Amino acid sequence: MKTEIDNTTVQSEGGYRAEEDGDETTTLLGQDGQVSSGSSSFMFSVFNLMNAIMGSGILGLAYAMASTGIVTFSILLLLVSSLAAYSVHLLLTLCDQTGLSSYEGLGERAFSKAGKVLVACTILIQNIGAMATYMFILKMELPPTISSFIKAEHSGVWYENGVDLLILATVCVVLPLALLPKIGFLGYSSSLSFFFMLFFAVVVVVKKWSVPCPLPVNSTLTLQISNSSVSDCNARLFIFSSKSAYAIPTMAFSFLCHTAVLPIYCELQRPTKQRMQKVANVSISLSFLVYLVSALFGYLTFYGQVDSELLRGYDVYLPHDVLVMSVRLAILLAVLLTVPLIHFPARKAMLTLFRGERPFSWLSHCVSTFVLIIIIELLAIYVPDIRNVFGVVGSTTSTCLLFVYPALFYLRVNNDRTRNSKFIGAVALMVFGVFVGLLSLSVIIISWAQAS
Template sequence: MRKNDANYSVQTGSEYEPIGEESRPLLTQGAQARGASFWSSAFNLMNAIMGSGILGLSYAMANTGIIGFSILLLVVSSLAAYSVHLLLLLCDKTGIDSYEALGERAFNKPGKILVACTILIQNIGAMSTYLFILKSEMPAAITGFMSTETTGKWFEDGVTLLILVTLIVVLPLALLPKIGFLGYTSSLAFIFMLFFTVVVVVKKWSIPCPLPINSTVSLSLNTSECTPQMFVISSKSAYAVPTMAFSFLCHTAVLPIYCELHRPTKRRMQRVANVSIFLSFMVYLISALFGYLTFYTHVESELLLGYDTYLPRDVVVMSVRLAILLAVLFTVPLIHFPARKALLMLCRGEREFSWLFHSLSCFFVLTLVLLLAIFVPDIRNVFGVVGSTTSTCLLFVYPGMFYLRISSEPIRSLNSAGAVFLMVIGLVVGVLSLSVIIVSWVQDP
C-alpha cells in the first residue's frame, strides 16, 4: 500500500480516512477500465432528472406567475447543483459511493435507516405519479387512434388498463435481479421529453384564447383571462416549489454516475451535473411557459389532460401522449429497483440475495404504488406531499446536514455556511409548503 501518497485514502473497517486535501478514494481500488464519457454521463443524469414532474410545471407557473416561476425555478436548480457539489466533496473525502452509506457515515446506523426510508418514500411517490399518468392517459391514447367512436369498452377504463400494464410489463421487469439492459430504453426518455416540449410550443398557436369548449363553440370568457400574469400568490402557490424539487431530484443517481465516469474527478463530475441541470432547466422552463400560455388559468395539474378537451383526435398530440407513456412505462421498473433495495436493507440488512424476499418486496412495493395511483384523485397531491417532504430532504437538507457532520471544515468556511443555508432553505420550504397544502385540503376537501 502507498502509505506515503498524500492523495491516497486508507480504508479502516467500513470507513475511509482521507489523507491530504485532494483525496480520490474511488481511484485507488485497482486500475480502472475506461468509463463513461462526459456526454454519456450527462445524458444519463438528465434522464435521472427529467420525469413526470415536467407535466406539472405549467400548473405551477399558473399559480406563481411567469417571473415568479422563473425565479423559483432558477433558485431550485441552482441549489440542486450546489447540493450535488457538497455530495461530491463528501465522496472525495470518504470514498463512499451511495447516499445510504453517507447517512451511515454521518449518523451511524440511524442515519442509514433514515436515508433508506426517505429514498423508499420518494421513489414510491415517483412511481405512483408515473402510474397515475398511465391511468389518466392510456384510455385517451388508445381511443384516439381508433377511427370510430367507442363507448363502454373495457380499454376506456384507466384503472383496468393500469392493472393490466402493471402485471404484464412492469412486474416482470421489476422482478429481474439485474436491470442493466433497461438503460437502452431509458436513453429514449430525454428524446421523448424534447419531443413533448416541441409539441407544447407548436400547439400554443393551435388553441385560441378565449378557450373553445369544442372545435366550433367558444366560451364567453373575459379577455383578461388571456393576459399572462407575472406574479401570482395564492394557497395553490405552495405546490410550486415542491413540484420543482420533485422535478430536479437526481441525487441518488449522482454518486453511481460519478463512479462510472471516465477520469472521475470532482471537477469533471460537477461539470456533468451543471450541464445536465442547465439543459433540464431550459426544457422545463420552455415547456412550462408555453403550456401556461396555451391554457392560462385553466391549465390542468397534469398538462396533457388539457389538450383532450380542445384538440380531440389531434395526431401530433396523440403521438406525444404515446411517447410520454412509453417513457413513463419503462421508467417505473427502473425507479422500483432503488426502492426495493432500500426496503430490503431496512428489513434484512446486508444479506445474501434471496428470491423469496426479492419477490415479496417487489410485490409489496408495486401493490402499494398501484393503490396510490388508483385512489389518489389528483397528481398535484403526490407532487405536493412528496416534494415538500422527501424531495426537499434529499435535495436540500441531507447534503447540508451530512456535510456539516462529516467535514472537518470550520463552520465559518464557505462550504459550511452554504451547507447551513441549504439545510435552512430545505426545512423552511418543506414545512411551509406541507402546512399550506394540509390547510388547503381541510378548507377544500
C-alpha cells in the same frame, strides 16, 4: 470497515476508492486495485439522471408560471435548479471525503446506524410513493388516451380497463427493466424517455399558434381553471397571490434525482467527482431548458386559463388533434420508463435495511424486486386517490432527500465550523429545504380544507 484517508484506500460497498493529493485524481477502484471503469458512458449517465429528474411534474409547470409570472417563475426555477446542483455537489464532496458511495452510507457516517436507517426508510417511502403515483396515473390516463388515439367507441374492450393495461405494462416493461443488475443498463430506455419529453416541449411550442387568442368561450373550462377574463391575452411578468405558494414546491420536486445520483456515479465510466458533477450539471441544465420552454409556451398559449395539468387545455380546444394525442401517449410512456429507474434506489434501500452490507445475491435481488412491484401495483390499483395519500409523505421525504440531508450530512461530517463558503451554503440549503417542506405541507393542508 477500513478507513484511511491520507493517500490510501477506503473500502466501501461501492468497491475501493483511491484518494490522491487533489480532487482531479480521485477515482473509484475495483476489487483488484485497478482503476474501475463502469458500464455506463457519460451520455447514458446523463440520460439516466435526466430520466430521474423529469416526470409527470412537467405538466404542472405552466400553471406554476401562470401563478407567479414569467420573470418570477424564471428566477425561482433558476434558483431551485442551482440549489439542486449544489446539493449534488455536497453529496459528491462527502463521497470524496469519506470514500462512501451510497446515500445510506453517508447517513451512517453522519449519525451512526440511526442515520443509515433513517435515510434508507426515507428513500424507500419516497420512491414507493413516487412509483405508485406514476402507476396510478398510467391506470387512469392510459385507457382514454389509447381510445381517443384510435377513435374507438366505449365497448368494454380490454384496452379500456386501466387495471389490465397497468398489469400488462408492468409485466412487459417495468419488471424486465427493474430486474437488470445495474442502473447503467437503463441508458437506452432513459434516452427514449428524454426524447419523449423533448417531443412534448416541441409540441407545446408548435401548438402555441394553433390555439386562438382570445380563447373561445367554454364555461366548463373557465369555471374549472380561472376567474380571469376570457379575452385576457396579456402575459404577466410578476404575479403575487395565494396560488404563488404552489409554485415553489412544484419546482422543487421537479429536480428531485438525488437517490439516483450515487448509483449512477458508481457505474460511470472513469468515475471521478468532477466527471459526475459534469453529468449532474448537464442533466440539470437540459432539464431546466425543457422545463422553461414547455412552461413558457404553455403559459403563452392559455395565459390565465392554463390548467394545472397542461394537456387538458389542448383536449378542450384541440380535440382529436393527432399531435396532442401523440404527446399525451409519449408522456405516459416516459412516466412508465421512469418507474424502473426509481426502482433501483428503492430496492437498494430495502436490501440495506434487511441484508446490510452482504454481497450481491440474485435471489435477494429478484425477491426484493418482486416484493416492491407487488406493493406498488396494489397501491396503484386499490388506493382510490393515491396522490393525496402520498402528498404529505412526499412533501417531507422529497424535501429531506433534495435539500436537508445533503446539507445536514455535510455539516455533521465536516467538523470545521469556520464560516467558509461551503459551510454557509450548506446552512442556506438546509434552511431553504425546511422552508420548502413546511410550505408544501401547508399548501396540501389548505387544498384539502378548500376541497372539503
